[in-house]
Amino acid sequence: MKVSTEVQARPLLADVDGGMCPSRLVLEHVTSRWGVLVLIALLERSYRFSELRRRIGGVSEKMLTQTLQTLERDGFVHRDAKPVIPPRVDYTLTPLGEDAARRIKALALWTESLVPDVEAARARYDESRGQ
Amino acid sequence: MKVSTEVQARPLLADVDGGMCPSRLVLEHVTSRWGVLVLIALLERSYRFSELRRRIGGVSEKMLTQTLQTLERDGFVHRDAKPVIPPRVDYTLTPLGEDAARRIKALALWTESLVPDVEAARARYDESRGQ
DNA sequence: CGGTATCCAACACGATACTG
DNA sequence: CAGTATCGTGTTGGATACCG
Numbered sequence: 001m002k003v004s005t006e007v008q009a010r011p012l013l014a015d016v017d018g019g020m021c022p023s024r025l026v027l028e029h030v031t032s033r034w035g036v037l038v039l040i041a042l043l044e045r046s047y048r049f050s051e052l053r054r055r056i057g058g059v060s061e062k063m064l065t066q067t068l069q070t071l072e073r074d075g076f077v078h079r080d081a082k083p084v085i086p087p088r089v090d091y092t093l094t095p096l097g098e099d100a101a102r103r104i105k106a107l108a109l110w111t112e113s114l115v116p117d118v119e120a121a122r123a124r125y126d127e128s129r130g131q
Numbered sequence: 132m133k134v135s136t137e138v139q140a141r142p143l144l145a146d147v148d149g150g151m152c153p154s155r156l157v158l159e160h161v162t163s164r165w166g167v168l169v170l171i172a173l174l175e176r177s178y179r180f181s182e183l184r185r186r187i188g189g190v191s192e193k194m195l196t197q198t199l200q201t202l203e204r205d206g207f208v209h210r211d212a213k214p215v216i217p218p219r220v221d222y223t224l225t226p227l228g229e230d231a232a233r234r235i236k237a238l239a240l241w242t243e244s245l246v247p248d249v250e251a252a253r254a255r256y257d258e259s260r261g262q
Numbered sequence: 263c264g265g266t267a268t269c270c271a272a273c274a275c276g277a278t279a280c281t282g
Numbered sequence: 283c284a285g286t287a288t289c290g291t292g293t294t295g296g297a298t299a300c301c302g
Contacts (some may be wrong), residue, residue, distance in 0.1 A: 012171055012239050015189050022250065023243040024164070030242075031162040033155070033295095040143055049264055058146050060296050065265065075252025086263045088302085103241065107234060108143050111161075112154040117227060119153065119253060121206025164275095180284055191276050196285065215284045218282085 029074055030100050034059050034067040036108060038094070039101035042077065046092040076100050160205055161231050165190050165198040167239060170224070170232035173208065177223040207231050 013024050020028075029035055037056045041047060047055060053064050068091060071077040076097035080090045093101055144155050151159075160166055168187045172178060179188060184195050199222060202208040207228035211221040224232055 011168075011186075011188075012236070012243065013168060022237065026210045026245060026249050027162070027167070027239065027242045028164075031158065033151075033159075037142075037144060037159070055142075057142075061265070062267095062297090063295065066295090070166045073253050073256045075256075081264090087265085089264065096245070096252075103238060105143070107238065108154065108158065110234065112143065114157060114227070115153045118157050118205045122204050123229075125204040125206075130202045192285070193277090194275065197275095212284090216282095218285080220284060 016115075026074065029070050030076070030104055032067065034063050036104055038064075038067055038071060038091075039076065040105050040108065042091060042093045042100065042103060043098070043101040046090050049089050049091070052091060071097070071114060159207065160201050161207065161235055162227060163198065163201075165194050166202060167235055169195075169198055169202060170207065170228065171236050171239065173222060173224045174229070174232040177221050180220050180222070183222060200230070 013021055015021055015024070030039065034056070037045060037059070038052065041052060041055050049064070049068075053061070054081070056064070059067075068077060068079070072079050075094055078092045078094050078097075080092065082088045082090070144152055144158070146152055146155070154208070161170065165187070168190070169183065172183060172186050180199075184190060184192065187195070190198075199208060199210070203210050208223055209223045209225050209228075212224065213221070237248045
């Protein structure tokens with residue numbers, strides 16, 4: 001039996017041979033530009049496609065589709081396509097998605113609260129060299 | 132004085148006129164590919180440039196430099212350049228950076244714990260259409 | 263309505279070479 | 283050692299047009 005000579009032999013989020021580690025991919029999906037906004041929006045209620053698009057604002061159809069597909073594939077979002085005319089598709093969070101959304105929202109709120117500090121730090125940094 | 136007519140008038144992380152909102156930028160910096168790894172590494176101790184580069188692995192000089200500069204400018208990382216020959220530069224977390232790093236690390240750990248669920252979800256998704 | 267397909271510009275990123 | 287500068291390329295993401 002191999003003795004554990006190294007604690008944390010594979011560092012957190014380290015890449016594997018050719019490509020990113022799986023957890024890095026998940027992290028990327030839930031913190032992606034539109035992924036964050038989708039998760040936070042769906043936390044309040046379920047949305048239809050175009051409704052969600054208006055709710056978020058500034059997202060192209062392509063990117064919203066792509067984001068929703070990725071989140072659905074990862075098991076964060078449930079897609080409910082009703083076979084009616086005109087088509088109607090509702091998106092909701094799965095239990096996993098709710099967990100993710102709450103964490104991401106907390107992070108987003110913390111980030112917002114941080115903005116003044118960060119902008120002050122940037123001003124200091126820029127002034128100390130830009131001048 | 133302006134009265135607050137709208138609760139949540141500007142949705143969380145919404146973009147402003149031409150460009151991303153400030154908090155989105157901060158979120159992007161701390162969750163960026165190398166930003167995450169830098170913060171987590173510096174949480175254990177301070178590192179010199181090349182030391183940090185080896186510790187992380189797979190990061191180019193350019194990207195590490197860029198990441199460190201961004202994090203320094205935002206006030207998450209402190210850069211201590213000692214005027215000696217050969218040059219020696221130590222990087223440490225600021226108090227703000229420690230806060231960020233702990234949150235990011237928690238998120239990363241949660242993400243890792245999630246990988247089996249996500250991979251199972253993906254397998255289900257792919258099978259239900261790929262076939 | 264809820265997508266898909268295609269095109270294209272912008273940029274992120276790595277490799278390499280060079281500097282203080 | 284700790285960067286900076288430059289270049290080339292692959293990916294990202296928006297606009298547009300079309301489909302069931």
